[in-house]
Amino acid sequence: MTTPTTAEIIGILGGMGPAATADFYAKLVATTPGSSDQDHLRTVIWSDPTIPDRTAALLGDGPDPTPWLLDGSRVLREAGATVIAIPCNTAHAFVPRIADHVGLPIIHMIGEVARHLTTLSPRIHTAGLLATTGTVRAGLYQEWLDRFGIRLVLPGTVSQNHEVMTAIHAVKAGIRDDRTTALLSRAAQRLTERGAQAVIAGCTEIPLGLPGDAVGVPLIDPALVLAQALVRRARTDGGVEQGR
Protein backbone atom coordinates (compact mmCIF):
# COMPACT_ATOMS: atom_id res chain seq x y z
CA MET A 1 0.00 0.00 0.00
CA THR A 2 1.19 3.46 -0.85
CA THR A 3 1.97 5.68 2.12
CA PRO A 4 1.27 9.35 1.51
CA THR A 5 4.25 11.55 2.36
CA THR A 6 2.00 13.81 4.44
CA ALA A 7 -1.29 13.54 6.32
CA GLU A 8 -2.20 17.03 5.10
CA ILE A 9 -5.25 17.28 2.85
CA ILE A 10 -5.40 20.63 1.07
CA GLY A 11 -8.86 22.20 0.93
CA ILE A 12 -9.35 24.72 -1.84
CA LEU A 13 -12.32 27.06 -1.49
CA GLY A 14 -12.70 28.06 -5.11
CA GLY A 15 -14.97 29.08 -7.93
CA MET A 16 -14.04 32.75 -7.58
CA GLY A 17 -13.69 32.49 -10.52
CA PRO A 18 -13.58 28.90 -11.74
CA ALA A 19 -10.79 29.48 -14.30
CA ALA A 20 -8.62 30.92 -11.54
CA THR A 21 -9.37 27.85 -9.40
CA ALA A 22 -8.27 25.51 -12.21
CA ASP A 23 -5.15 27.63 -12.70
CA PHE A 24 -4.41 27.58 -8.97
CA TYR A 25 -4.70 23.81 -8.75
CA ALA A 26 -2.41 23.45 -11.79
CA LYS A 27 0.12 25.69 -10.01
CA LEU A 28 -0.15 23.65 -6.82
CA VAL A 29 0.54 20.45 -8.78
CA ALA A 30 3.41 22.04 -10.72
CA THR A 31 4.94 23.40 -7.49
CA THR A 32 4.86 20.05 -5.71
CA PRO A 33 8.14 18.19 -6.11
CA GLY A 34 7.86 14.57 -7.13
CA SER A 35 8.14 12.22 -10.05
CA SER A 36 5.00 10.11 -9.73
CA ASP A 37 1.33 10.71 -8.96
CA GLN A 38 1.80 9.32 -5.49
CA ASP A 39 4.23 12.11 -4.48
CA HIS A 40 1.45 14.71 -4.77
CA LEU A 41 -0.80 16.20 -2.11
CA ARG A 42 -4.31 14.97 -1.54
CA THR A 43 -6.59 17.86 -2.35
CA VAL A 44 -10.29 18.57 -2.18
CA ILE A 45 -11.69 21.48 -4.15
CA TRP A 46 -15.08 23.09 -3.67
CA SER A 47 -15.62 25.31 -6.66
CA ASP A 48 -18.86 27.26 -6.34
CA PRO A 49 -19.08 29.88 -9.07
CA THR A 50 -22.52 30.88 -7.75
CA ILE A 51 -20.87 32.63 -4.78
CA PRO A 52 -22.06 36.24 -5.12
CA ASP A 53 -19.56 38.68 -6.60
CA ARG A 54 -17.12 39.75 -3.87
CA THR A 55 -16.39 43.20 -5.29
CA ALA A 56 -20.11 43.99 -5.63
CA ALA A 57 -20.64 43.01 -1.98
CA LEU A 58 -17.74 45.18 -0.78
CA LEU A 59 -19.08 48.13 -2.75
CA GLY A 60 -22.54 47.60 -1.22
CA ASP A 61 -24.06 46.54 -4.54
CA GLY A 62 -24.71 42.86 -3.90
CA PRO A 63 -25.38 40.10 -1.37
CA ASP A 64 -22.84 39.13 1.26
CA PRO A 65 -20.94 36.00 0.10
CA THR A 66 -20.14 34.98 3.72
CA PRO A 67 -22.83 32.22 3.93
CA TRP A 68 -21.50 30.65 0.71
CA LEU A 69 -17.94 30.76 2.01
CA LEU A 70 -19.02 29.12 5.28
CA ASP A 71 -20.93 26.42 3.37
CA GLY A 72 -17.94 25.70 1.16
CA SER A 73 -15.61 25.54 4.15
CA ARG A 74 -17.95 23.05 5.83
CA VAL A 75 -17.92 20.86 2.70
CA LEU A 76 -14.12 20.92 2.69
CA ARG A 77 -13.84 20.13 6.40
CA GLU A 78 -16.30 17.22 6.12
CA ALA A 79 -14.34 15.92 3.13
CA GLY A 80 -11.29 15.70 5.37
CA ALA A 81 -9.39 18.88 4.55
CA THR A 82 -6.81 19.81 7.20
CA VAL A 83 -6.09 23.31 5.89
CA ILE A 84 -7.92 25.79 3.67
CA ALA A 85 -6.62 27.92 0.83
CA ILE A 86 -8.76 30.52 -0.92
CA PRO A 87 -7.36 31.40 -4.35
CA CYS A 88 -9.30 34.68 -4.61
CA ASN A 89 -7.81 37.91 -3.33
CA THR A 90 -11.09 39.75 -2.91
CA ALA A 91 -12.63 36.90 -0.91
CA HIS A 92 -9.93 37.51 1.71
CA ALA A 93 -11.94 40.56 2.80
CA PHE A 94 -14.42 38.04 4.23
CA VAL A 95 -11.84 35.80 5.92
CA PRO A 96 -12.22 37.57 9.31
CA ARG A 97 -15.96 36.75 9.17
CA ILE A 98 -15.40 33.03 8.59
CA ALA A 99 -12.06 32.25 10.26
CA ASP A 100 -13.54 31.49 13.70
CA HIS A 101 -16.25 29.23 12.27
CA VAL A 102 -14.24 27.15 9.82
CA GLY A 103 -12.48 24.94 12.34
CA LEU A 104 -9.41 24.72 10.11
CA PRO A 105 -6.40 26.97 9.55
CA ILE A 106 -6.76 29.27 6.55
CA ILE A 107 -3.45 30.00 4.84
CA HIS A 108 -3.75 33.70 4.14
CA MET A 109 -2.77 34.39 0.53
CA ILE A 110 -2.23 38.11 1.05
CA GLY A 111 -0.17 37.57 4.19
CA GLU A 112 1.96 35.10 2.23
CA VAL A 113 2.51 37.65 -0.55
CA ALA A 114 3.63 40.29 1.94
CA ARG A 115 6.06 37.83 3.50
CA HIS A 116 7.28 36.73 0.07
CA LEU A 117 8.03 40.36 -0.91
CA THR A 118 10.43 40.64 2.03
CA THR A 119 12.45 37.71 0.69
CA LEU A 120 13.18 39.27 -2.72
CA SER A 121 16.55 40.70 -3.59
CA PRO A 122 17.15 43.59 -4.10
CA ARG A 123 14.85 44.53 -1.24
CA ILE A 124 11.38 45.78 -2.17
CA HIS A 125 10.47 49.07 -0.50
CA THR A 126 7.55 49.91 -2.79
CA ALA A 127 5.13 47.50 -4.46
CA GLY A 128 2.31 48.21 -6.92
CA LEU A 129 -1.05 46.48 -6.92
CA LEU A 130 -3.33 45.41 -9.75
CA ALA A 131 -6.52 44.11 -8.15
CA THR A 132 -10.29 44.41 -8.18
CA THR A 133 -11.80 47.61 -6.85
CA GLY A 134 -13.20 45.48 -4.03
CA THR A 135 -9.73 44.29 -2.97
CA VAL A 136 -8.34 47.83 -3.23
CA ARG A 137 -11.17 49.39 -1.21
CA ALA A 138 -11.03 46.66 1.43
CA GLY A 139 -7.40 47.68 2.04
CA LEU A 140 -6.26 44.04 2.17
CA TYR A 141 -2.79 44.51 0.67
CA GLN A 142 -2.40 47.90 2.40
CA GLU A 143 -2.88 46.25 5.79
CA TRP A 144 -0.46 43.36 5.19
CA LEU A 145 2.23 45.38 3.41
CA ASP A 146 2.13 47.94 6.24
CA ARG A 147 2.93 45.16 8.70
CA PHE A 148 6.05 44.33 6.70
CA GLY A 149 7.08 47.99 6.12
CA ILE A 150 6.44 48.00 2.37
CA ARG A 151 4.82 51.02 0.71
CA LEU A 152 1.91 50.32 -1.65
CA VAL A 153 1.12 52.23 -4.83
CA LEU A 154 -2.31 51.89 -6.42
CA PRO A 155 -3.67 52.75 -9.88
CA GLY A 156 -5.50 56.05 -10.21
CA THR A 157 -9.29 55.89 -10.49
CA VAL A 158 -9.34 56.04 -14.30
CA SER A 159 -6.72 53.29 -14.67
CA GLN A 160 -8.50 51.17 -12.02
CA ASN A 161 -11.89 51.44 -13.72
CA HIS A 162 -10.95 51.45 -17.38
CA GLU A 163 -7.82 49.33 -17.48
CA VAL A 164 -7.76 46.95 -14.52
CA MET A 165 -11.47 46.17 -14.08
CA THR A 166 -12.10 46.03 -17.83
CA ALA A 167 -9.32 43.45 -18.18
CA ILE A 168 -10.52 41.40 -15.19
CA HIS A 169 -14.05 41.21 -16.60
CA ALA A 170 -12.64 40.20 -20.00
CA VAL A 171 -10.67 37.30 -18.47
CA LYS A 172 -13.72 36.19 -16.45
CA ALA A 173 -15.65 36.12 -19.76
CA GLY A 174 -12.98 33.86 -21.26
CA ILE A 175 -11.28 36.59 -23.31
CA ARG A 176 -7.48 36.55 -23.20
CA ASP A 177 -6.41 38.68 -26.13
CA ASP A 178 -3.78 41.29 -26.93
CA ARG A 179 -6.10 44.11 -25.88
CA THR A 180 -6.52 42.61 -22.41
CA THR A 181 -2.76 42.20 -22.06
CA ALA A 182 -2.22 45.78 -23.28
CA LEU A 183 -4.66 47.19 -20.71
CA LEU A 184 -2.92 45.38 -17.87
CA SER A 185 0.60 46.18 -19.14
CA ARG A 186 -0.25 49.88 -19.28
CA ALA A 187 -1.72 49.84 -15.77
CA ALA A 188 1.40 48.04 -14.50
CA GLN A 189 3.69 50.53 -16.21
CA ARG A 190 1.90 53.43 -14.50
CA LEU A 191 2.75 51.77 -11.17
CA THR A 192 6.43 51.22 -11.97
CA GLU A 193 6.69 54.86 -13.10
CA ARG A 194 5.53 55.78 -9.61
CA GLY A 195 8.25 53.72 -7.95
CA ALA A 196 6.88 50.18 -7.77
CA GLN A 197 9.83 47.73 -7.68
CA ALA A 198 7.42 44.81 -7.99
CA VAL A 199 3.83 44.53 -9.15
CA ILE A 200 1.36 42.29 -7.36
CA ALA A 201 -1.08 40.57 -9.74
CA GLY A 202 -3.61 40.86 -6.92
CA CYS A 203 -6.59 39.25 -8.61
CA THR A 204 -6.37 35.61 -9.67
CA GLU A 205 -7.56 36.56 -13.17
CA ILE A 206 -4.66 38.96 -13.78
CA PRO A 207 -1.84 36.44 -14.34
CA LEU A 208 -4.13 34.78 -16.90
CA GLY A 209 -4.15 38.03 -18.91
CA LEU A 210 -0.70 39.43 -18.17
CA PRO A 211 2.45 37.41 -18.93
CA GLY A 212 5.23 37.86 -16.36
CA ASP A 213 7.61 39.26 -18.96
CA ALA A 214 5.18 42.05 -19.98
CA VAL A 215 6.22 44.05 -16.91
CA GLY A 216 9.75 45.39 -16.38
CA VAL A 217 9.82 44.45 -12.67
CA PRO A 218 8.96 41.19 -10.89
CA LEU A 219 5.28 40.35 -11.30
CA ILE A 220 4.14 38.61 -8.14
CA ASP A 221 1.49 35.94 -8.64
CA PRO A 222 -0.30 35.45 -5.30
CA ALA A 223 -1.70 32.10 -6.47
CA LEU A 224 1.81 30.79 -7.02
CA VAL A 225 2.99 32.20 -3.67
CA LEU A 226 0.02 30.51 -1.96
CA ALA A 227 0.76 27.21 -3.73
CA GLN A 228 4.39 27.38 -2.58
CA ALA A 229 3.26 28.13 1.00
CA LEU A 230 0.96 25.08 0.97
CA VAL A 231 3.70 22.79 -0.29
CA ARG A 232 6.12 24.15 2.32
CA ARG A 233 3.55 23.67 5.05
CA ALA A 234 2.73 20.10 4.00
CA ARG A 235 6.43 19.25 4.26
CA THR A 236 7.28 21.20 7.43
CA ASP A 237 4.72 23.40 9.13
CA GLY A 238 4.88 26.99 8.07
CA GLY A 239 2.42 29.51 6.74
CA VAL A 240 0.80 32.82 7.54
CA GLU A 241 -2.50 31.77 9.06
CA GLN A 242 -5.43 34.03 9.71
CA GLY A 243 -5.47 34.88 13.41
CA ARG A 244 -1.83 34.16 14.16
Place this chain on the structure above:
Amino acid sequence: MTTPTTAEIIGILGGMGPAATADFYAKLVATTPGSSDQDHLRTVIWSDPTIPDRTAALLGDGPDPTPWLLDGSRVLREAGATVIAIPCNTAHAFVPRIADHVGLPIIHMIGEVARHLTTLSPRIHTAGLLATTGTVRAGLYQEWLDRFGIRLVLPGTVSQNHEVMTAIHAVKAGIRDDRTTALLSRAAQRLTERGAQAVIAGCTEIPLGLPGDAVGVPLIDPALVLAQALVRRARTDGGVEQGR
Protein backbone atom coordinates in the same frame (compact mmCIF):
# COMPACT_ATOMS: atom_id res chain seq x y z
CA MET B 1 -29.44 36.17 -4.53
CA THR B 2 -27.87 34.46 -7.52
CA THR B 3 -29.82 31.51 -8.87
CA PRO B 4 -27.62 28.79 -10.34
CA THR B 5 -28.67 27.83 -13.87
CA THR B 6 -28.66 24.16 -12.89
CA ALA B 7 -29.02 22.09 -9.74
CA GLU B 8 -26.29 19.77 -11.02
CA ILE B 9 -23.11 19.62 -8.94
CA ILE B 10 -20.28 17.99 -10.88
CA GLY B 11 -18.17 15.55 -8.86
CA ILE B 12 -14.69 14.93 -10.22
CA LEU B 13 -12.90 11.84 -8.97
CA GLY B 14 -9.36 12.90 -9.72
CA GLY B 15 -5.71 12.74 -8.81
CA MET B 16 -4.96 10.14 -11.49
CA GLY B 17 -2.74 12.07 -12.11
CA PRO B 18 -3.16 15.46 -10.46
CA ALA B 19 -1.93 17.46 -13.49
CA ALA B 20 -4.53 15.73 -15.64
CA THR B 21 -7.19 16.61 -13.06
CA ALA B 22 -6.20 20.29 -13.14
CA ASP B 23 -6.22 20.17 -16.93
CA PHE B 24 -9.63 18.49 -16.96
CA TYR B 25 -11.15 21.10 -14.68
CA ALA B 26 -9.69 23.89 -16.85
CA LYS B 27 -11.31 22.22 -19.88
CA LEU B 28 -14.65 21.94 -18.08
CA VAL B 29 -14.53 25.66 -17.25
CA ALA B 30 -13.44 26.61 -20.78
CA THR B 31 -16.21 24.46 -22.28
CA THR B 32 -18.97 26.00 -20.16
CA PRO B 33 -20.66 28.86 -21.96
CA GLY B 34 -21.11 32.04 -19.96
CA SER B 35 -19.69 35.46 -19.36
CA SER B 36 -19.52 35.67 -15.56
CA ASP B 37 -18.44 33.40 -12.71
CA GLN B 38 -22.08 32.77 -11.83
CA ASP B 39 -22.80 31.07 -15.19
CA HIS B 40 -20.44 28.20 -14.32
CA LEU B 41 -21.17 24.79 -12.83
CA ARG B 42 -20.72 24.05 -9.17
CA THR B 43 -18.02 21.42 -8.94
CA VAL B 44 -16.41 19.38 -6.22
CA ILE B 45 -13.09 17.69 -6.91
CA TRP B 46 -11.51 14.91 -4.87
CA SER B 47 -7.94 14.64 -6.06
CA ASP B 48 -6.17 11.77 -4.38
CA PRO B 49 -2.80 11.15 -6.00
CA THR B 50 -2.13 8.38 -3.48
CA ILE B 51 -4.60 6.11 -5.35
CA PRO B 52 -2.45 3.13 -6.33
CA ASP B 53 -1.29 3.03 -9.93
CA ARG B 54 -4.11 1.72 -12.10
CA THR B 55 -1.91 0.16 -14.77
CA ALA B 56 0.17 -1.69 -12.16
CA ALA B 57 -3.03 -3.11 -10.64
CA LEU B 58 -4.35 -4.26 -14.02
CA LEU B 59 -1.05 -5.95 -14.80
CA GLY B 60 -1.13 -7.70 -11.40
CA ASP B 61 1.83 -5.73 -10.07
CA GLY B 62 0.15 -3.55 -7.47
CA PRO B 63 -2.74 -3.08 -5.04
CA ASP B 64 -6.34 -2.77 -6.25
CA PRO B 65 -7.35 0.93 -6.33
CA THR B 66 -11.05 0.09 -5.90
CA PRO B 67 -11.22 1.01 -2.16
CA TRP B 68 -9.67 4.43 -2.92
CA LEU B 69 -12.14 5.03 -5.73
CA LEU B 70 -15.05 4.09 -3.46
CA ASP B 71 -13.74 6.42 -0.72
CA GLY B 72 -13.39 9.30 -3.16
CA SER B 73 -16.86 8.71 -4.55
CA ARG B 74 -18.28 8.79 -1.02
CA VAL B 75 -16.54 12.12 -0.35
CA LEU B 76 -18.03 13.54 -3.55
CA ARG B 77 -21.52 12.26 -2.79
CA GLU B 78 -21.43 13.64 0.77
CA ALA B 79 -20.23 16.98 -0.62
CA GLY B 80 -23.40 17.14 -2.68
CA ALA B 81 -22.24 15.91 -6.10
CA THR B 82 -25.12 14.79 -8.33
CA VAL B 83 -22.99 13.14 -11.00
CA ILE B 84 -19.44 11.73 -11.15
CA ALA B 85 -16.78 12.15 -13.81
CA ILE B 86 -13.47 10.31 -13.69
CA PRO B 87 -10.83 12.02 -15.84
CA CYS B 88 -8.58 8.94 -16.01
CA ASN B 89 -8.97 6.40 -18.78
CA THR B 90 -7.32 3.52 -16.98
CA ALA B 91 -9.48 4.01 -13.88
CA HIS B 92 -12.50 3.20 -16.03
CA ALA B 93 -11.43 -0.45 -15.85
CA PHE B 94 -12.59 -0.28 -12.22
CA VAL B 95 -15.89 1.49 -12.91
CA PRO B 96 -17.88 -1.79 -13.02
CA ARG B 97 -16.55 -2.55 -9.50
CA ILE B 98 -17.74 0.77 -8.05
CA ALA B 99 -20.79 1.76 -10.16
CA ASP B 100 -23.32 -0.09 -8.00
CA HIS B 101 -21.93 1.34 -4.76
CA VAL B 102 -21.50 4.99 -5.68
CA GLY B 103 -25.17 5.98 -5.59
CA LEU B 104 -24.61 8.53 -8.36
CA PRO B 105 -24.49 8.30 -12.14
CA ILE B 106 -20.97 8.03 -13.54
CA ILE B 107 -20.59 9.67 -16.94
CA HIS B 108 -18.46 7.16 -18.78
CA MET B 109 -15.57 8.92 -20.50
CA ILE B 110 -14.80 6.07 -22.86
CA GLY B 111 -18.45 5.60 -23.80
CA GLU B 112 -18.62 9.32 -24.55
CA VAL B 113 -15.54 9.09 -26.79
CA ALA B 114 -17.04 6.20 -28.76
CA ARG B 115 -20.26 8.15 -29.22
CA HIS B 116 -18.32 11.30 -30.18
CA LEU B 117 -16.41 9.38 -32.88
CA THR B 118 -19.71 8.51 -34.58
CA THR B 119 -20.53 12.22 -34.90
CA LEU B 120 -17.38 13.13 -36.86
CA SER B 121 -17.45 13.83 -40.57
CA PRO B 122 -16.15 12.13 -42.69
CA ARG B 123 -17.26 9.03 -40.84
CA ILE B 124 -14.62 7.27 -38.76
CA HIS B 125 -14.38 3.55 -39.49
CA THR B 126 -10.98 3.01 -37.86
CA ALA B 127 -9.55 4.77 -34.82
CA GLY B 128 -6.10 4.47 -33.25
CA LEU B 129 -5.41 4.47 -29.53
CA LEU B 130 -2.56 5.90 -27.50
CA ALA B 131 -3.12 4.80 -23.91
CA THR B 132 -1.47 3.12 -20.95
CA THR B 133 -0.74 -0.57 -21.19
CA GLY B 134 -3.37 -1.00 -18.46
CA THR B 135 -6.07 0.65 -20.55
CA VAL B 136 -5.06 -1.34 -23.63
CA ARG B 137 -4.97 -4.68 -21.79
CA ALA B 138 -8.31 -3.97 -20.05
CA GLY B 139 -9.89 -3.65 -23.50
CA LEU B 140 -11.85 -0.55 -22.52
CA TYR B 141 -11.80 1.21 -25.87
CA GLN B 142 -12.09 -2.10 -27.74
CA GLU B 143 -15.34 -2.84 -25.94
CA TRP B 144 -16.93 0.57 -26.49
CA LEU B 145 -15.76 1.05 -30.10
CA ASP B 146 -17.07 -2.43 -30.94
CA ARG B 147 -20.50 -1.33 -29.75
CA PHE B 148 -20.43 1.55 -32.20
CA GLY B 149 -18.95 -0.49 -35.08
CA ILE B 150 -15.57 1.25 -35.14
CA ARG B 151 -12.38 -0.75 -35.68
CA LEU B 152 -9.53 -0.10 -33.23
CA VAL B 153 -5.83 -0.16 -34.10
CA LEU B 154 -3.26 -0.37 -31.29
CA PRO B 155 0.49 0.31 -31.17
CA GLY B 156 2.76 -2.72 -31.46
CA THR B 157 4.45 -3.90 -28.26
CA VAL B 158 7.69 -2.02 -28.88
CA SER B 159 5.90 1.26 -29.65
CA GLN B 160 3.60 0.76 -26.64
CA ASN B 161 6.47 0.17 -24.22
CA HIS B 162 9.16 2.47 -25.57
CA GLU B 163 7.17 5.32 -27.05
CA VAL B 164 3.77 5.56 -25.37
CA MET B 165 4.59 4.48 -21.80
CA THR B 166 7.92 6.33 -21.78
CA ALA B 167 6.12 9.53 -22.76
CA ILE B 168 3.30 9.03 -20.21
CA HIS B 169 5.81 8.56 -17.40
CA ALA B 170 7.70 11.67 -18.55
CA VAL B 171 4.52 13.81 -18.40
CA LYS B 172 3.65 12.39 -14.97
CA ALA B 173 7.14 13.47 -13.84
CA GLY B 174 6.47 17.00 -15.08
CA ILE B 175 8.54 16.68 -18.27
CA ARG B 176 6.90 18.12 -21.39
CA ASP B 177 9.72 18.48 -23.86
CA ASP B 178 10.36 17.95 -27.57
CA ARG B 179 11.49 14.38 -26.98
CA THR B 180 8.19 13.50 -25.29
CA THR B 181 6.24 15.07 -28.14
CA ALA B 182 8.40 13.24 -30.70
CA LEU B 183 7.77 9.87 -29.03
CA LEU B 184 4.02 10.39 -29.06
CA SER B 185 3.97 11.81 -32.62
CA ARG B 186 5.85 8.79 -33.90
CA ALA B 187 3.51 6.37 -32.11
CA ALA B 188 0.50 8.26 -33.55
CA GLN B 189 1.96 8.17 -37.04
CA ARG B 190 2.37 4.39 -36.86
CA LEU B 191 -1.38 4.19 -36.16
CA THR B 192 -2.40 6.46 -39.06
CA GLU B 193 -0.17 4.42 -41.39
CA ARG B 194 -2.26 1.42 -40.37
CA GLY B 195 -5.53 3.16 -41.28
CA ALA B 196 -6.48 5.19 -38.22
CA GLN B 197 -8.65 8.11 -39.36
CA ALA B 198 -8.57 9.56 -35.84
CA VAL B 199 -6.26 8.99 -32.88
CA ILE B 200 -7.63 8.78 -29.36
CA ALA B 201 -5.34 10.40 -26.79
CA GLY B 202 -6.55 7.72 -24.40
CA CYS B 203 -4.57 8.67 -21.32
CA THR B 204 -5.19 12.06 -19.72
CA GLU B 205 -1.42 12.74 -19.78
CA ILE B 206 -1.15 12.39 -23.57
CA PRO B 207 -2.78 15.67 -24.66
CA LEU B 208 -0.36 17.40 -22.24
CA GLY B 209 2.57 16.01 -24.26
CA LEU B 210 1.11 15.90 -27.77
CA PRO B 211 -0.29 19.03 -29.44
CA GLY B 212 -3.37 18.41 -31.60
CA ASP B 213 -1.61 19.65 -34.72
CA ALA B 214 1.27 17.16 -34.33
CA VAL B 215 -0.95 14.42 -35.81
CA GLY B 216 -2.28 14.50 -39.38
CA VAL B 217 -5.75 13.24 -38.36
CA PRO B 218 -8.15 14.42 -35.64
CA LEU B 219 -6.65 13.84 -32.18
CA ILE B 220 -9.51 13.04 -29.83
CA ASP B 221 -9.05 14.30 -26.28
CA PRO B 222 -11.30 12.19 -24.02
CA ALA B 223 -11.07 14.81 -21.24
CA LEU B 224 -12.52 17.44 -23.55
CA VAL B 225 -15.21 15.04 -24.77
CA LEU B 226 -16.12 14.26 -21.14
CA ALA B 227 -16.21 17.96 -20.25
CA GLN B 228 -18.55 18.62 -23.18
CA ALA B 229 -20.78 15.72 -22.11
CA LEU B 230 -21.02 17.13 -18.58
CA VAL B 231 -21.96 20.60 -19.82
CA ARG B 232 -24.56 19.11 -22.17
CA ARG B 233 -26.01 17.03 -19.34
CA ALA B 234 -26.16 19.96 -16.93
CA ARG B 235 -28.20 21.88 -19.49
CA THR B 236 -30.41 19.06 -20.73
CA ASP B 237 -29.97 15.52 -19.52
CA GLY B 238 -27.78 13.39 -21.71
CA GLY B 239 -24.70 11.29 -21.22
CA VAL B 240 -23.44 7.75 -21.53
CA GLU B 241 -23.80 6.44 -18.01
CA GLN B 242 -22.28 3.26 -16.69
CA GLY B 243 -24.96 0.60 -16.57
CA ARG B 244 -27.35 2.10 -19.12
